[in-house]
Amino acid sequence: MQILWWHWMVLGMGLALAELALFSFFIIWFAVGALLVGVALLALPGLSFTAQILLWTAASIVMTVLWFKFFRHVNKTRSGQADEALGEIGVLVSAIEPVGSASGRGEVRFQKPIMGAERWACLADEPIAAGTRVKVLAVDGQFLKVGKT
Amino acid sequence: MGELGFFVIALFVFAAVTVAKGVRIVAQGEEWVVERLGKYHTTLLPGLNVIIPYLDQVRYKLVTKDIILDVQEQEVITRDNAVILTNAIAFIKITDPVKAVYGVTDFSEAIRNMIMTTLRSIIGEMNLDEALSNRDAIKARLRESIADEAIDWGLTVKSVEIQDIKPSESMQRAMEAQASAERERKATVTRAEGTKQSTILNAEAQLQAARLQAEAQVTLATASAEAIKRVAVALGSDDAPVRYLLGEKYIQTLGSLATSENAKTVVLPADLQDALRGMFGRPRV
Numbered sequence: 001m002q003i004l005w006w007h008w009m010v011l012g013m014g015l016a017l018a019e020l021a022l023f024s025f026f027i028i029w030f031a032v033g034a035l036l037v038g039v040a041l042l043a044l045p046g047l048s049f050t051a052q053i054l055l056w057t058a059a060s061i062v063m064t065v066l067w068f069k070f071f072r073h074v075n076k077t078r079s080g081q082a083d084e085a086l087g088e089i090g091v092l093v094s095a096i097e098p099v100g101s102a103s104g105r106g107e108v109r110f111q112k113p114i115m116g117a118e119r120w121a122c123l124a125d126e127p128i129a130a131g132t133r134v135k136v137l138a139v140d141g142q143f144l145k146v147g148k149t
Numbered sequence: 150m151g152e153l154g155f156f157v158i159a160l161f162v163f164a165a166v167t168v169a170k171g172v173r174i175v176a177q178g179e180e181w182v183v184e185r186l187g188k189y190h191t192t193l194l195p196g197l198n199v200i201i202p203y204l205d206q207v208r209y210k211l212v213t214k215d216i217i218l219d220v221q222e223q224e225v226i227t228r229d230n231a232v233i234l235t236n237a238i239a240f241i242k243i244t245d246p247v248k249a250v251y252g253v254t255d256f257s258e259a260i261r262n263m264i265m266t267t268l269r270s271i272i273g274e275m276n277l278d279e280a281l282s283n284r285d286a287i288k289a290r291l292r293e294s295i296a297d298e299a300i301d302w303g304l305t306v307k308s309v310e311i312q313d314i315k316p317s318e319s320m321q322r323a324m325e326a327q328a329s330a331e332r333e334r335k336a337t338v339t340r341a342e343g344t345k346q347s348t349i350l351n352a353e354a355q356l357q358a359a360r361l362q363a364e365a366q367v368t369l370a371t372a373s374a375e376a377i378k379r380v381a382v383a384l385g386s387d388d389a390p391v392r393y394l395l396g397e398k399y400i401q402t403l404g405s406l407a408t409s410e411n412a413k414t415v416v417l418p419a420d421l422q423d424a425l426r427g428m429f430g431r432p433r434v
Contacts (some may be wrong), residue, residue: 018165022165022168022169023174025172025174025197026168026172027165027168077177079177079178080177080178080213080214081177081178081180081194081195081213082180082213082242082243082244082245082246083244085244115242115305115307116240116307116308117307117308139244139245139305140244140245140300141244141296141299141300141301141302141303141304141305142292142295142296142299142300142305142306143296143300
């Protein structure tokens with residue numbers, strides 16, 4: 001059975017449809033690879049079947065790797081995620097003491113309300129004086145873990 | 150070729166299923182907890198993620214947007230034994246997906262019950278009037294009380310809003326009765342106050358009038374005395390003109406008596422004795 005250029009084209013379209021059904025953004029590269037092989041067969045009809053398969057595999061893998069390496073878009077927003085408050089800058093209004101008789105917790109205040117409140121009780125691994133600018137490192141229930149910026 | 154075709158199809162299906170299970174796209178606003186062979190392995194963030202299909206399993210899909218929890222209406226008894234109905238709404242957020250799924254069986258049910266019991270205990274320490282008018286204090290205490298549990302469940306309670314605090318049916322009736330009785334009392338008191346005020350004013354008016362009348366009488370008497378004094382001074386020691394004047398008046402009066410319509414009586418002169426005495430020539434005593 002002779003493989004013709006449009007066989008590759010049909011395979012490519014089939015894979016693209018499979019991508020739509022599965023929606024993984026992974027199969028699409030194999031589909032594009034198959035379409036490329038179809039175009040190559042149109043240009044060079046004498047290509048052997050092994051070469052075709054090799055070309056398809058190589059093109060698909062190169063495109064997938066390129067996608068994952070360079071073209072993955074950065075996060076545009078963290079809104080709605082668990083870590084959306086991380087990295088916010090605030091000012092300590094009461095100092096974080098080393099834990100002794102008192103709890104050692106301080107209080108941090110933000111310019112704009114974070115998660116529904118301007119003031120939050122906060123903890124840190126080290127004592128920090130009042131008036132210092134601090135950054136949110138983690139959210140622990142009703143407490144924020146902060147560190148020096 | 151036929152056997153090879155079968156193999157190719159099998160390979161294709163295998164590859165497709167593997168890829169579909171291994172490449173997971175997580176939507177914004179969600180985080181998925183992945184277990185590897187039954188133990189926690191990783192949390193998938195929004196976007197494209199790759200897991201190993203035969204080892205890893207997506208166990209929980211969590212919504213990390215703010216969750217709106219409706220806390221149903223419940224009856225609460227205040228410190229002064231009044232029954233009130235209250236319900237609340239809470240806004241919570243999962244800030245630690247791992248704790249939220251492994252720290253508690255059902256975090257939303259847990260936090261809802263937490264809010265209900267805490268609300269009961271907070272209002273139970275207040276009097277009815279306090280509870281009805283101190284929503285902000287209740288809210289603040291509610292947030293503080295929930296904080297300790299929320300930390301183990303990976304939740305952050307953004308706010309708890311008391312939606313409704315209302316007295317129960319019978320309580321409401323009693324309160325209305327109390328309010329209307331109070332108004333009734335005020336009306337009665339006001340009426341009594343008015344009566345009292347008007348009585349006092351009347352008495353004062355009478356007093357003032359009597360005072361003025363007395364003063365007028367005194368003035369009149371003083372004036373009469375003055376007039377008599379002046380007449381006496383004008384007359385001096387001679388009493389003949391006085392007699393004449395008196396006699397004239399006397400006769401005039403007799404005349405007017407006689408002309409009156411119902412005069413069927415004979416009027417004797419009042420000084421009959423004197424007249425007789427004059428006739429018998431007796432000297433005056």
